Amino acid sequence: MRLNTATVRSEAGVLATNKVLRNTYLLLSMTLLFSAATAATAMVLDLPHPGLIITLVGYFGLLFLTNMFSNSALGLVFVFALTGFMGMTLGPMLNMYLHAFSNGHQLILTALGGTGVIFMGLSAYALTTRKDFSFIAGFLMVGVLVAFFAGIAALVFSIPALSLAVSAMFVLLMSAMILFQTSQIIHGGETNYILATVSLYVSIFNLFTSLLQLLGVFGGDD
Structure with missing residues (x-):
């Protein structure tokens, strides 16, 4: 009886994990398409960049609201x-x-293309090996904070070399974040698909912009 109960619980856990994973990738696909559509709209209308302050306030404000309502339908709206x-x-x-x-x-x-290859490759690696990458949580937290403030300093003081270094740091950090978040879903550390989606989306967004900046420096033909 104990064995049957343990088996049922194990199967229930697997089903729950698969559901979170499925919902996460479905919502992630939808948000990426929606984001691409708004980016294309901004390009066609030739809208100016809102600036650093508005960008940071808008990002952190909406991120806060998404986290606050992550367990309700409003969470999807804010995503x-x-x-x-x-x-x-x-x-x-x-x-x-x-x-x-x-x-x-x-x-x-x-x-x-590079962003897509990196995301799919790292996700496939985490899913197939099922390794637990929770041990890099502390490293990621410190690394992201350092890179974030270094990036702001590079913008404020116009330091191209520092900006380039930050882009390289973000490529590595966001790659690690993809491994970490996928691992969290697999091992039950993340059970909210809205929060998982936001984490993966932000990682993909930062990975793309960082790769673009590096390519602009080393492969740009102006």
Whole structure:
């Protein structure tokens, strides 16, 4: 009887994990498409970038609301508000690359392709090996904070070398974040698909923009 009970609980846990994983990837796909649509709209309308302060306030404000309502239907509304807002801020950046570099289209497509390959490769690795990457949580927290404040310093004081170093740091950190978040879902550390989606979306967004900046420096043809 104990064996049967343990088996039932184990199967229930697997089913719950698979449900979170399925819902996460479904919502992630939808938010990425929505974000791409808002980015394209911003590009077509040639909207200016809202600036650092508005971007940070909008991002952290919507992120806070998403976390607050992550267990209700309102959480889905704020997820799309957050990803749509981030897409709107991405549009002006893409236009800048198209105008600043003669091979701007190639740079954007290369960054997009690289982001897709890295995400799918790391996700597949975490899913197939089922390794627990929870041990890198502390490293990620410290690394992201350091990279975030270094990035702000690079923008405020206009230090190109520091900005380049931050982009390289974010490529590594966001890659590790994808491994960590996927592992959390697999091992039951993350049971809320809305929060899992936001984490993966932000990782993909930062990975793409960081790769694009690196490609612009090393492969740009202005």
